[in-house]
Amino acid sequence: MPHTDSTPVLRADGLTKRYGRRPALTDCHLDIPRGRVIGLVGPNGAGKSTLLQLACGLITPTSGTLEVLGSRPATNATQLARVAFVAQDTPVYAALTVADHLRMGARLNPSWDAGLATRRIGQIGLDPRQKAGRLSGGQRAQLALTLAVAKRPELLIFDEPAAALDPLARDGFLHNLMAFVAELGASALLSSHLLADVERVCDHLIVLAGSRVQVAGDVRDLLASHHRLVAPGGGPDRLPAGVEVDRLPAGIEVDRLPAGIEVIRVEQTDRGHSLVVRSDGPRPAGPWSVESLRLEELVLSYLSRAADVSAAGSRTMAGEAAR
Numbered sequence: 001m002p003h004t005d006s007t008p009v010l011r012a013d014g015l016t017k018r019y020g021r022r023p024a025l026t027d028c029h030l031d032i033p034r035g036r037v038i039g040l041v042g043p044n045g046a047g048k049s050t051l052l053q054l055a056c057g058l059i060t061p062t063s064g065t066l067e068v069l070g071s072r073p074a075t076n077a078t079q080l081a082r083v084a085f086v087a088q089d090t091p092v093y094a095a096l097t098v099a100d101h102l103r104m105g106a107r108l109n110p111s112w113d114a115g116l117a118t119r120r121i122g123q124i125g126l127d128p129r130q131k132a133g134r135l136s137g138g139q140r141a142q143l144a145l146t147l148a149v150a151k152r153p154e155l156l157i158f159d160e161p162a163a164a165l166d167p168l169a170r171d172g173f174l175h176n177l178m179a180f181v182a183e184l185g186a187s188a189l190l191s192s193h194l195l196a197d198v199e200r201v202c203d204h205l206i207v208l209a210g211s212r213v214q215v216a217g218d219v220r221d222l223l224a225s226h227h228r229l230v231a232p233g234g235g236p237d238r239l240p241a242g243v244e245v246d247r248l249p250a251g252i253e254v255d256r257l258p259a260g261i262e263v264i265r266v267e268q269t270d271r272g273h274s275l276v277v278r279s280d281g282p283r284p285a286g287p288w289s290v291e292s293l294r295l296e297e298l299v300l301s302y303l304s305r306a307a308d309v310s311a312a313g314s315r316t317m318a319g320e321a322a323r
């Protein structure tokens with residue numbers, strides 16, 4: 001059931017979070033429609049957990065604003081009931097049984113779906129009498145996921161939900177997640193290092209690196225606007241016009257590419273050089289072949305560009321310190 005409410009699920013404006021002087025998120029702008037499954041990807045320390053914790057109101061921004069489902073996060077009980085969060089370590093109460101957790105969920109959540117919770121516990125084979133402290137990491141994750149889903153929230157937030165699950169359990173979890181989102185028109189925001197999972201379930205993407213949003217958007221739009229340009233015949237002397245080998249990869253100056261093309265990454269492959277570019281207009285025509293990208297290649301291109309920028313920044317700082 002598609003969501004008809006036009007309020008964005010997530011809207012960030014200049015969102016910045018610092019821990020002391022350390023930036024965890026810097027000047028983030030996001031505007032994501034409802035009913036999406038949003039994949040949040042990025043390297044360790046990129047700021048993913050920070051964004052998720054801001055979205056469920058566990059922490060507050062240093063500056064800028066964040067609205068979740070049209071309101072500031074966790075401002076009142078109604079807003080709290082609309083959002084479910086499963087933290088990275090999938091916390092449960094060790095001394096309580098699985099059944100105790102379901103009873104607690106029923107007490108704490110106004111729209112608790114007891115049938116869904118019991119059914120899911122049965123499907124994943126958890127013994128209701130088992131103490132949560134005796135569950136394996138994967139079983140604990142499944143219990144935490146069940147509690148989140150049975151709350152019937154409008155937005156599910158998961159910090160690396162599938163990390164502790166075996167491949168079969170992960171497959172089942174992702175399947176259930178998609179079914180739940182489709183049935184209720186709910187939205188989901190999940191961080192993951194598993195790009196194959198993101199590719200499978202997400203229709204919206206946020207790539208974070210170095211505390212900044214590198215790219216964000218609808219997955220189909222992103223795939224349509226990004227291409228790989230491959231020089232005919234390959235070889236360093238057969239690059240697209242304007243790209244000079246001795247200026248790669250840092251400080252890329254691609255001054256003779258058509259206007260409106262942003263170079264994301266220059267790669268040297270066994271076929272020679274290729275460029276990953278963004279072109280929001282028509283496919284960039286020129287003396288090169290144009291190939292489509294897989295989502296994983298697109299993500300890696302942005303991460304690699306961010307890593308180059310960060311390394312260049314560190315070299316500049318080291319140079320200044322040495323002077």
Ligand SMILES: Nc1ncnc2c1ncn2[C@@H]1O[C@H](COP(=O)(O)OP(=O)(O)OP(=O)(O)O)[C@@H](O)[C@H]1O
Binds near residue numbers: 022042045047051
């Ligand atoms: N409570 C905290 N106090 C101080 N610094 C923090 C705190 N939480 C996070 N940070 C710092 O903020 C930055 C972003 O951390 P965050 O946990 O959001 O990254 P992440 O993308 O979720 O990483 P990972 O993939 O490793 O979980 C890191 O540099 C981290 O060290």
